[in-house]
Structure formats: structure tokens, C-alpha cells
Amino acid sequence: MAILCDKGTRLLVQGLGRMGQFHARLSREYGTQVVAGVHPDKGGQVVDGIPVFETVRDAVAATGADASVIFVPPPGAADAILEAADAGLRLAVCITEGIPVLDMARAKAELRGSPMRLVGPNCPGVVTPGQCRIGIMPAQITRPGPVGVVSRSGTLTYEAVDQLSRLGIGQSTCLGIGGDPVVGTTFVDALRLFQDDPQTEAVVMIGEIGGSAEETAAEFVQQHMTKPVVAFIAGQNAPPGKRMGHAGAIISGGKGRAADKIAALEAAGVPVSRSPADIGETLAKHVPGLASR
Amino acid sequence: MNVHEYQAKALFRSFGVAVPEGRLATTPAEAEQAARALAAPVVVVKAQVHAGGRGKAGGVKLAKSPAEAKQLASEILGMTLVSHQTGPEGKLVRRVYVEAGCEIARELYLAILLDRAAEKLAVIASTEGGMDIEEVAARTPEKLLTVHVDPNAGLHSFQVRRVAAALGLAGESARRLDAFLGGLYRLFVETDASLVEINPLVVTKAGELLALDGKLNFDDNALYRHADVRELRDPDEEDPRERAAKEIDLAYVGLDGDIGCMVNGAGLAMATLDMIQVCGGRPANFLDAGGGADQEKVKEAFKLILRDEKVRAILVNIFGGIVRCDLIAEGVVAAAQELGVRVPLVVRLQGTHAAEGRSILAGSGLDITPAETLREAGERAVAAARGAGA
Numbered sequence: 001m002a003i004l005c006d007k008g009t010r011l012l013v014q015g016l017g018r019m020g021q022f023h024a025r026l027s028r029e030y031g032t033q034v035v036a037g038v039h040p041d042k043g044g045q046v047v048d049g050i051p052v053f054e055t056v057r058d059a060v061a062a063t064g065a066d067a068s069v070i071f072v073p074p075p076g077a078a079d080a081i082l083e084a085a086d087a088g089l090r091l092a093v094c095i096t097e098g099i100p101v102l103d104m105a106r107a108k109a110e111l112r113g114s115p116m117r118l119v120g121p122n123c124p125g126v127v128t129p130g131q132c133r134i135g136i137m138p139a140q141i142t143r144p145g146p147v148g149v150v151s152r153s154g155t156l157t158y159e160a161v162d163q164l165s166r167l168g169i170g171q172s173t174c175l176g177i178g179g180d181p182v183v184g185t186t187f188v189d190a191l192r193l194f195q196d197d198p199q200t201e202a203v204v205m206i207g208e209i210g211g212s213a214e215e216t217a218a219e220f221v222q223q224h225m226t227k228p229v230v231a232f233i234a235g236q237n238a239p240p241g242k243r244m245g246h247a248g249a250i251i252s253g254g255k256g257r258a259a260d261k262i263a264a265l266e267a268a269g270v271p272v273s274r275s276p277a278d279i280g281e282t283l284a285k286h287v288p289g290l291a292s293r
Numbered sequence: 294m295n296v297h298e299y300q301a302k303a304l305f306r307s308f309g310v311a312v313p314e315g316r317l318a319t320t321p322a323e324a325e326q327a328a329r330a331l332a333a334p335v336v337v338v339k340a341q342v343h344a345g346g347r348g349k350a351g352g353v354k355l356a357k358s359p360a361e362a363k364q365l366a367s368e369i370l371g372m373t374l375v376s377h378q379t380g381p382e383g384k385l386v387r388r389v390y391v392e393a394g395c396e397i398a399r400e401l402y403l404a405i406l407l408d409r410a411a412e413k414l415a416v417i418a419s420t421e422g423g424m425d426i427e428e429v430a431a432r433t434p435e436k437l438l439t440v441h442v443d444p445n446a447g448l449h450s451f452q453v454r455r456v457a458a459a460l461g462l463a464g465e466s467a468r469r470l471d472a473f474l475g476g477l478y479r480l481f482v483e484t485d486a487s488l489v490e491i492n493p494l495v496v497t498k499a500g501e502l503l504a505l506d507g508k509l510n511f512d513d514n515a516l517y518r519h520a521d522v523r524e525l526r527d528p529d530e531e532d533p534r535e536r537a538a539k540e541i542d543l544a545y546v547g548l549d550g551d552i553g554c555m556v557n558g559a560g561l562a563m564a565t566l567d568m569i570q571v572c573g574g575r576p577a578n579f580l581d582a583g584g585g586a587d588q589e590k591v592k593e594a595f596k597l598i599l600r601d602e603k604v605r606a607i608l609v610n611i612f613g614g615i616v617r618c619d620l621i622a623e624g625v626v627a628a629a630q631e632l633g634v635r636v637p638l639v640v641r642l643q644g645t646h647a648a649e650g651r652s653i654l655a656g657s658g659l660d661i662t663p664a665e666t667l668r669e670a671g672e673r674a675v676a677a678a679r680g681a682g683a
Contacts, residue, residue, distance in 0.1 A: 074514065100485055100515035101407055102444060108412050109445045124614070138614040138644055153560020155612045158644060159667060162612070179559060181409045208560055211409045234563035237570050238579070241378075245544040245559025245581040247514060248409070254427050275571045276564035277668035 002128040002173045003148065003193040003200070004091060004119070005067060009132045012036040012059050012089075013050070014080045015071035015096075021048055023071070023095075023136050030133040035063040056087035067091040069125065069134050077121060078103035081184075085116040093134045094120035094184070101247065104182040111184070118184025122246065124154040124176035137174065145170015145293055147283065148194035150187060151206035152179050152213075152246070156234055156276070160206055163280030168291035172200040179208070179246025187217035195225050202228045202287045204279060205270075207261055209235035210249045214261040218268035230283045231265050232273045233258045294511045296525045297341045299390040301509035304484070309476035311469075312504045315392035317341075324366030327391035328359040335394030338365045342384040343530040345508070346376030352386065355394065362391060387529060395503060400493035401460050402426055403474070405481045414442040414481070416474070418456045422493035448478045462496070469502045484522055485515030534578075534600055541593045543582060550575025552678050553598035553607040553636075555591070557582050557616050565610045568667055574675035577604050586616050591624030595632055608674035609640040610667070611650075618642040618650030626657040637662065637677035641670035 005011075009032065013024045016037035025048060028034045036051055036059040043054030053059040056068065068089050072080040077096040084092040099121050111118060119126060125135010129142035136154075141162045149164070149171050151157040157176050164171060172194070177185050187205060194200045203225075207214035214233065221229050236258040238244050240251040251257050262272045273282040284290065296304075302312045316327035328336045340352030347353050352374045356362035366389050375383035400422030408415040418438045421429045430437055438459035440452045453474050457467040473494075481489050488510040495505045516523050528536055538545030544559065548566070552574050556562035559581045566576040578601065582594050598607055611621050625640060641664040642650040654661045662677060664670035 075517070098514045100518075101487065101512050102482060102485055102515065105407060105412055105414070106444050109443050136615055141644065151560070153558060153564075155556075155558025155614065156560030156564050158612045158614055159561055159564065162643065181407060182412050206560070208563060213410075216410065232564075234560050234567060236567045237576075238563060238566070239546070239548065242546045242579075243513075243544075244546060244563050244579055249559060249563065274567075275668070276568050277571075277666060277671070 002131065003197050004117070004126050004173060004175065005128050005132040005134055007031070007131045009033065009067050009134070010035045010063065010065045011134060012038060012056070012063065012065035012068050013071065014038045014056065014068050014084065015073070016042065016047055016050070016052055017071060020071035023069070024048065024050060027133045030139045032132045032134070035065050056083045056089070060087045060089065065089070067134065068093070070094040070096060072096060074098040074100070078107040081107050081118060082110060085111055085114045089116055091117050091119070093123070093125050094118065095123065095125060095135055096120075097122040099180065101181050104180060108182055108184065119175065120178040120184060122180045123178030123183070124157060126173060126175050128173045129171050135176070137176070141165055142174055143170040146172060146199060146201040146290055148172050148197070148200040148203040149174040149206075150190040150194070150203065151176050152208050152248070153206060153234065156206055159276065160204055160232070160279045164204070164283065167280045167284055169280065169284065170293065172197060179248050181211065181248040187213050188220045191217060191220055191225060191229070195227055200227065202230070202283060202290060204283055205229055205231045206279070207231060207233045208246070208249050209233070209238050209244065209251050209258050210246070210256040212255065215264040218264040218270060221270055222268035228287045230271045230273065230279075230286055232276060232279045233261045234276065236274070294513055294516060294522070294526060295343045295530065296509050297343065297388070297527065298339065298507055299341055299388070300525045301507035302504065304480060304509065305476070305504055305507055308480040310473055310480065310504055311502055312507070313393045313395055315390050318366060318389050318391055319370070319387065321363045321367040321370065324389055324391050325359045325363035328356060328362035331391065331393045333393035336362050337392045337394055338362055338369060339390045339392060340369050340372070340374055340386040341388040341390055342374055342379070342386055343527070344374070344376050344378040344384055346378050347374060350374050350376040366391070384530070395495065396498040397495045398498045399496040401496065402492050403477070403494045404488065404490040404492070405477060405486070406488045408439070408441060411441050414444055416440045416442060416448070416452065416456060418459050420460060422495070426492060442478070444482065448475065466496060466500055466502065473502050484519055485512045486510065487512045534597060538580075538597055541590070543580060543590070543594060543597065545597060546579040547601065548576050548578055549603070550577045551603050551605040552674050553577045553601065553604040554610070555580050555582055555594045555598060555607065556610045557586050557612065561610065561612055564667075565608065568671035569608070569674060572671040572675040574671070574678055577601050587620060588624035588627060591621060592628040592631065595628040595634065599632065599634065604636055606637045606639065606674050606678035607634070608670060609638070610670055611642050611644070613642065613644030613647060617646045618644060619646040619653060622650035622653035625661070626653060626659060629659050629661070637680065639664055639670060639674040639677055641665070641667070
């Protein structure tokens with residue numbers, strides 16, 4: 001077991017351009033079943049061994065795909081998300097960075113009530129070690145095991161996963177939820193999935209400045225989680241009013257500071273590593289016995 | 294992206310949001326002409342900079358005659374305005390906005406923004422206009438009304454009525470709010486604004502509603518579809534290094550420490566700043582070279598870091614996923630040689646092709662301190678900056 005994706009996942013790629021093709025190849029080499037591509041101008045072609053369709057519905061009908069990874073550029077990305085939902089997919093992971101926030105607010109409102117789970121946008125994707133890679137993560141640093149990893153970041157997720165793997169602590173699923181102000185899957189959604197997943201025994205959560213998703217997550221952990229959670233919050237010394245790379249990573253109106261997030265998490269019983277170098281060790285210290293399993 | 298008050302008000306006007314009559318001036322003579330043309334008993338001369346707190350900083354003054362407007366404009370133009378939002382270095386005033394004064398009966402507050410937690414737009418209204426709204430929210434939250442609007446449904450009439458009631462507007466004033474707030478909402482969604490704030494929104498003695506001040510921010514991600522908004526950008530208001538970074542598609546934020554940083558990925562870049570602080574040092578900048586960093590990007594990033602004269606050491610921290618560490622290493626070597634980097638260089642390469650990258654650095658003959666882990670990278674960069682400072 002794992003969350004979101006496993007060996008049985010049948011993945012299609014929306015936006016099979018240069019980047020989409022590159023990562024489709026890496027995902028396939030990792031063992032993921034990449035069954036279809038969707039590109040409005042390449043329908044009927046076979047790219048790199050992958051049959052390409054004009055629409056997601058055609059691709060699903062022909063291949064039985066149940067999940068999608070979206071590389072469509074920002075102007076068409078929200079539309080691509082809605083097309084995935086309309087075609088009845090179970091999961092869409094949107095990698096695209098730079099989608100207007102109003103497009104996402106509208107798409108998210110339209111997805112309410114849809115059975116499709118959206119991960120991202122502006123995220124590195126999802127890896128279930130040894131089984132399935134959706135997105136752009138370097139899957140070779142992961143190893144199968146009992147720890148769920150959820151993060152708003154890309155490369156900082158790799159850093160955390162690397163720390164865990166070096167300590168011999170494997171992961172059930174590694175999930176980047178994205179650095180935008182409005183994302184499909186929130187920390188709370190991810191924590192709930194990990195809580196319900198029998199393979200996951202503990203969770204590492206990596207937040208950052210901006211918004212209040214970490215505070216909401218702290219509340220959820222306190223009220224609903226029986227599994228241990230440890231955290232790190234990036235941007236502890238970030239200046240207010242400056243966007244730190246991610247569209248969502250900004251302290252505005254006195255809100256979204258790292259100190260408030262750390263305080264909320266600690267009050268909920270979540271140990272928070274102050275140093276980004278100690279994320280793995282913080283977990284190992286608070287939850288012994290996770291290594292080499 | 295931010296714009297000036299005068300630009301915000303021109304947009305307000307075009308969406309039917311009432312504002313006082315006003316004109317822009319870049320010289321005292323123009324300010325005098327503007328005051329004369331407005332033909333109001335009192336005009337207000339307002340410094341145009343991208344920062345709040347202008348009144349307290351001496352950037353907003355009342356004039357009772359065109360001659361006085363000229364005199365005040367000559368004092369305000371060219372001044373370095375320092376407010377709690379400008380930082381200690383302040384901002385040079387290049388333009389003033391001359392606006393007709395009005396007889397104020399009440400001062401209110403009105404804003405529209407995206408509520409991230411609710412994932413909807415939010416109209417925020419308060420009777421406490423002219424105050425610091427964060428303080429109002431902290432001290433008297435009951436005086437703040439938040440109305441969530443589903444962007445797919447738009448602003449409903451009953452929502453406008455709720456705002457009117459909360460603001461104590463009735464009769465003709467309530468009907469005026471309908472046009473005012475409706476226009477503001479259309480402005481927000483049609484230009485992809487990220488914040489529109491009117492503080493104060495005044496009710497005049499004649500019962501009119503007027504936006505006396507206006508703050509307007511836009512979603513950077515949506516600028517590609519708003520050429521007219523892009524034209525409002527004022528490069529003079531931006532930090533020169535941040536502006537240069539934007540032009541080469543790097544995310545850069547200047548800080549006040551002495552360790553220059555180059556990192557791939559925003560989260561890891563923030564964490565690298567945290568690491569430096571944990572090790573007792575102070576970062577000079579945030580720099581995310583992005584997922585597609587190549588040799589050319591690395592060189593541009595180095596140039597940018599070295600423009601900051603405070604920099605005493607540079608820390609490069611790359612976790613290669615998509616980015617290949619060997620290519621980054623070649624970029625670092627080329628940049629160090631071409632640019633003649635004189636400050637100590639600490640480089641940590643991890644992930645894809647890291648071993649190849651490290652051997653490129655080791656074989657370059659350059660004095661580059663390698664680091665294996667994030668902690669080592671932080672410690673060595675801090676030590677290098679101290680050594681260089683001694």
C-alpha cells in the first residue's frame with residue numbers, strides 16, 4: 001500500500017512537449033506504466049513509444065488511463081486540469097509553474113464535488129518508491145519504507161528524502177503539494193491520506209512561509225492523527241512583503257510567518273526541526289525503529 | 294506587481310469606481326497648473342512612491358492655493374521619503390499627484406483580495422477607515438466584515454447589501470456602493486489583481502462615495518495576458534538587483550548579510566538561508582536559479598551576487614533532480630574564471646551526477662571548498678565569510 005499511486009497506476013501525460021517527453025521517459029524507466037500522451041497537435045502519432053491522442057477522453061477510452069501528469073504551459077493549464085476531471089480520471093498531478101491564481105481559484109471551485117484528486121500545481125509530483133513516479137522528482141534517492149513525506153517545495157523535498165534514505169529510513173509515498181497560493185491537495189488532505197494508509201507509520205511535513213496551511217495542518221494533527229508527524233518550516237528569516245520564489249511564499253499583512261507556524265505545530269505536539277539539516281534526525285529521534293525496514 | 298496611486302485611480306475611474314479629480318505633476322510648475330485646473334478650494338499634493346505611510350512621512354500635504362501647491366510640490370519632489378514600508382534608505386519622490394480636496398463626513402475601509410484558506414475572493418469592509426487595518430483586525434475584529442465570493446459565481450447583490458449594512462450606508466449611499474463595489478470587483482477579476490485596497494473610502498458631506506487612497510497589486514503570473522497592466526510598471530521603484538534578476542528569469546531577493554547564495558529551487562533556497570543563520574552567519578540574498586539552471590544561468594547568477602559589495606563568501610547549494618550537477622560544476626568553474634571571483638567559494642553538489650560535478654570542481658585548479666551535506670555547506674560558508682572579513 002501507499003497513497004495516490006502504485007504499480008497498477010496507468011499514467012497519461014497531458015502536454016507531451018519536450019519536458020513532458022523527458023519525464024515520461026524517466027517515469028517509464030522507473031517502472032511506471034505510461035500508457036498515453038495528450039497533445040492537440042500530435043493526435044495519432046506515437047512519440048517515444050507512447051500513443052498520443054487529441055483529447056483526454058480519447059486517451060482514457062483507448063488505454064484505460066486512470067491518472068494524469070500535466071505539463072501544459074500556464075495559459076492552458078487550468079483548462080487541462082478540468083479536462084482531466086471531465087474525462088473521469090482518479091488523479092491529476094499538475095507540474096506547471098506560473099498559473100494565474102484566479103484561474104486556479106476558479107478551477108478549484110469547479111472541482112468541488114468531483115471525485116478526481118488534484119495534486120499541485122507548481123509541484124514536483126508524487127513518487128511511491130519502487131512502484132510509481134509521477135512528475136519530475138529524482139526517484140533514485142527514494143527507498144521503500146514506512147514514512148510519508150509531504151512538502152510545499154521541490155528540491156527541499158529531495159533534500160529531506162535524501163536525509164531519510166541516508167539514515168536507512170524508507171518512504172511510503174513522497175508528495176509535493178506545490179508552492180502556489182491555491183493548490184489541489186492541501187497538507188490536511190495529504191495527512192488524512194497518510195493517516196488512512198496502513199503502510200505509513202510516520203509523516204514528515206515540510207512547510208514554508210506564506211498562508212496558513214501549516215496552522216490548519218497542526219489543528220488536524222492534534223484532532224485526528226494517531227501517527228507521529230515531524231516538520232520543518234522553510235523561510236525562518238525571510239523578510240516580510242517579499243515573494244521568496246514560490247508565488248505562495250510571501251509574508252503579507254503580518255501573516256504567514258515561520259515563527260507562527262512553528263508555534264502552532266509545536267503546540268499540536270509536532271516536533272519541528274530548526275535546522276534544515278536535521279529533518280531526518282528529528283524523525284529518527286522522535287520515532288525510533290523506522291530505519292532499514 | 295505594484296502600481297502608483299495615480300495609476301490605480303485611473304483604473305478605478307475606468308471601472309466606474311468614483312475618485313476625486315486629480316492630475317499628475319513632475320515639476321512644481323506643473324503642480325501649480327494642476328491645482329489651478331482643478332479649481333478646488335483645497336488641493337492635496339501627494340508623493341507618488343510604492344509605499345504606504347506617506348502622510349506621516351511628510352509626503353502628503355494640503356494646499357489652499359495654486360501658489361501653495363507649487364511651493365509644497367517643490368518640497369516633496371526630490372525628497373527621499375522614509376516610511377515604515379520603505380526601509381531606512383527611503384524612496385526618491387519623482388512625481389506628485391495633485392488632487393481636489395473634499396469634505397469628509399466618514400472614513401471607511403474596503404478591500405478585495407484572494408483568501409488563500411477559503412480559496413475564494415474576499416471583500417473586506419470596515420467602518421474604521423484611515424487606520425492600519427492589521428491593527429483593526431487584531432484589536433477589534435468585530436469591526437471587520439469578510440464576505441467570501443466564489444469567482445465562478447461573481448459578486449451577488451445580497452453580498453453588496455451586507456457590505457453596505459456593515460458600513461452603515463443606507464438609501465442613496467447604499468445604491469452608490471452597488472456601482473462602486475461592483476466596479477471594484479470587475480476591476481479585480483478583469484485585470485487579475487491580487488489586492489485592491491481603498492483606505493480610506495470616504496463618504497463626503499454631500500453623501501458621495503470616493504476612493505481617497507488606492508492600492509492595487511497584480512498577480513505576476515497573469516501579467517502575460519494584460520499588456521496594459523504591464524505598461525504601468527515603474528522600474529525606478531524596484532530594487533536594481535531584483536529588476537536585473539527578473540530580466541534573466543531568476544528569483545532574487547536582496548538581504549543584508551554577507552554570504553551570497555545560489556540555490557536551485559525556492560524551498561531549498563529558503564532552507565539554505567535558514568542553514569546559514571543556524572550556523573551563525575547572515576545571508577546576503579535569496580537566489581533561486583530554477584529547475585532549468587544551465588551554464589549561462591550560473592554565470593548570470595554569479596554576476597548578480599557579486600554586484601552586492603557586502604558579499605564576503607558565496608555558497609552554491611544544488612540538489613540535482615532535473616538539474617545535472619556536472620553541468621552546474623562546469624558553469625561554476627567558467628563563471629569563477631571569467632568573472633575573476635575573489636571571494637571564497639563553497640560549493641555543495643548533491644543528487645544527479647554529483648560525483649562527476651565534484652571531480653570537475655576539484656580538477657579545476659580553483660580554490661573551491663567542497664561540502665557534502667547541507668550542514669557542512671552552511672558551516673564552511675560561515676567560516677569562509679569570517680575568514681575573509683578578518
